[in-house]
Amino acid sequence: MEGYLRLIPSNASLVSTYSSISTSWLLFKTAYNQVIPKQLQEYVFSKFRYYFNRNPSYATFIIEDFWCGLGRNQLYDAARAYLSTKIGPENHKIKVGKLEHHKNVSAAIVEGGKIIDVFQDITITWRCTQEEQGTSIDNWKSKNKTMMLQGQTPSKSSYQITFDNKYRGRVQNDYLNHVLNTYEALMHGEKVLKLYTRLDRYEGERWKSVDFRHPATFDTIAMDLELKKAIVDDLDKFLARKDFYRRVGRAWKRGYLLYGPPGTGKSSLIAAMANYLNFDIYDLDLSSISSSVELRKVMLSTTNRSILVVEDIDCNSEVRDRSKIEDEEQLQAKKHAKSFTLSTLLNCIDGLWSSSGEARIIVFTTNHREILDPALLRPGRMDMHIHMSYCTTQGFRVLAFNYLGIRDHKFYQEIDGLVESTKVTPASLAEELMKSDDANVALREVVNFLKRKKGEEDQIEEENKRQRTV
Numbered sequence: 406m407e408g409y410l411r412l413i414p415s416n417a418s419l420v421s422t423y424s425s426i427s428t429s430w431l432l433f434k435t436a437y438n439q440v441i442p443k444q445l446q447e448y449v450f451s452k453f454r455y456y457f458n459r460n461p462s463y464a465t466f467i468i469e470d471f472w473c474g475l476g477r478n479q480l481y482d483a484a485r486a487y488l489s490t491k492i493g494p495e496n497h498k499i500k501v502g503k504l505e506h507h508k509n510v511s512a513a514i515v516e517g518g519k520i521i522d523v524f525q526d527i528t529i530t531w532r533c534t535q536e537e538q539g540t541s542i543d544n545w546k547s548k549n550k551t552m553m554l555q556g557q558t559p560s561k562s563s564y565q566i567t568f569d570n571k572y573r574g575r576v577q578n579d580y581l582n583h584v585l586n587t588y589e590a591l592m593h594g595e596k597v598l599k600l601y602t603r604l605d606r607y608e609g610e611r612w613k614s615v616d617f618r619h620p621a622t623f624d625t626i627a628m629d630l631e632l633k634k635a636i637v638d639d640l641d642k643f644l645a646r647k648d649f650y651r652r653v654g655r656a657w658k659r660g661y662l663l664y665g666p667p668g669t670g671k672s673s674l675i676a677a678m679a680n681y682l683n684f685d686i687y688d689l690d691l692s693s694i695s696s697s698v699e700l701r702k703v704m705l706s707t708t709n710r711s712i713l714v715v716e717d718i719d720c721n722s723e724v725r726d727r728s729k730i731e732d733e734e735q736l737q738a739k740k741h742a743k744s745f746t747l748s749t750l751l752n753c754i755d756g757l758w759s760s761s762g763e764a765r766i767i768v769f770t771t772n773h774r775e776i777l778d779p780a781l782l783r784p785g786r787m788d789m790h791i792h793m794s795y796c797t798t799q800g801f802r803v804l805a806f807n808y809l810g811i812r813d814h815k816f817y818q819e820i821d822g823l824v825e826s827t828k829v830t831p832a833s834l835a836e837e838l839m840k841s842d843d844a845n846v847a848l849r850e851v852v853n854f855l856k857r858k859k860g861e862e863d864q865i866e867e868e869n870k871r872q873r874t875v
């Protein structure tokens with residue numbers, strides 16, 4: 406009995422074992438979190454999740470071209486059209502073709518091809534498949550007899566979609582309806598625009614697209630009317646000059662620099678341009694590119710008739726005015742951190758895009774034009790500099806019409822005076838206008854907000870004056 410009791414660990418040794426295990430675990434966790442980058446952690450976890458959950462939690466829907474031999478499956482046609490809008494630079498092999506009365510060449514995925522789509526938070530993998538091997542032609546004929554009697558010729562293609570089983574209801578109802586609605590839109594000639602962003606190295610370093618349905622148009626942008634007209638005219642003129650660019654041997658491209666404080670509508674203006682031109686958007690985060698070779702590769706994988714957007718270029722140390730970076734060491738470190746500048750980007754674009762023969766637009770945005778490298782601001786680098794400023798009375802009229810649907814109101818006189826004498830962004834006024842659908846209530850909020858803002862600005866002005874006199 407005594408020997409047996411000796412085998413049972415004492416309370417003290419249990420406590421010490423427990424505390425050494427928990428200390429080691431804490432140490433491991435801290436080291437893991439500090440040493441391994443967040444993205445790599447997520448990647449490793451996703452692989453684990455995928456490995457352990459693979460079979461039980463994945464569901465597959467099959468969409469055949471004919472529905473149970475009764476007739477053409479509309480969902481199949483919708484899927485084919487939908488997938489043609491999802492084809493991206495990562496699909497190296499695609500089918501292309503053109504129907505007699507269609508203007509453009511269409512694209513489709515090849516049998517065996519795969520497309521990954523993301524709908525809301527659901528990842529859906531599409532595969533284009535053929536009828537399984539071994540299906541005899543007689544079986545296949547009898548299966549599709551009804552259609553053949555109707556004079557239709559069934560083919561043997563189908564699409565398979567695979568997704569996490571827990572989203573089955575949402576995929577069946579929401580997602581497939583989304584596919585059908587997109588098809589409808591395409592049939593009515595509306596191109597579904599795409600917004601491309603770059604995946605990082607853990608996700609395969611490629612462009613990923615989502616549908617871009619931003620509602621901004623030139624009608625909804627609150628800005629100086631003359632400037633707005635000048636931008637639209639510039640875009641029209643640019644698009645009409647294909648032959649000119651070819652004749653003079655220049656890349657058919659146009660560059661715009663949008664500058665102004667946050668919330669003045671730079672992103673909204675880009676969306677309005679994309680909607681106006683029917684161009685996809687490529688959103689390039691320059692800080693994720695480490696060499697000019699990589700930059701070239703990235704640029705080569707963008708498509709024609711698109712807008713390349715590089716936002717917040719003032720955050721990129723390389724494009725700031727060097728004379729304004731005081732710390733020479735810091736400058737050197739940053740110089741070595743990247744072997745290209747925005748000028749390199751522009752040169753690279755000139756070289757690559759001159760051979761594409763199609764229209765391309767590049768847009769840079771910045772909140773601080775004054776700290777950009779003057780080399781970038783030289784004439785000929787960016788074709789048009791567009792100042793997005795604080796809200797004006799003209800701009801406020803556009804916002805009020807967007808949000809309340811009214812062109813005039815008894816509060817407008819008071820609002821005009823306040824808008825002209827304060828620095829408020831269209832974004833902050835839009836917030837106030839959203840507070841009520843009732844014009845009286847919403848505009849009262851605007852007046853109160855503007856008075857508060859004016860009071861704050863006057864106070865700061867007073868303080869500055871006082872400090873100057875001290």
Ligand SMILES: Nc1ncnc2c1ncn2[C@@H]1O[C@H](COP(=O)(O)OP(=O)(O)OP(=O)(O)O)[C@@H](O)[C@H]1O
Pocket residue numbers: 625626627628666667668669670671672673674772793830831832833835
């Ligand atoms: N000029 C504008 N016209 C119409 N709406 C605007 C305008 N400016 C801002 N807004 C509204 O404010 C929101 C934020 O504006 P937006 O993101 O376009 O500003 P931004 O200048 O790009 O800001 P940031 O520099 O922070 O990216 C928009 O979704 C839009 O609803």
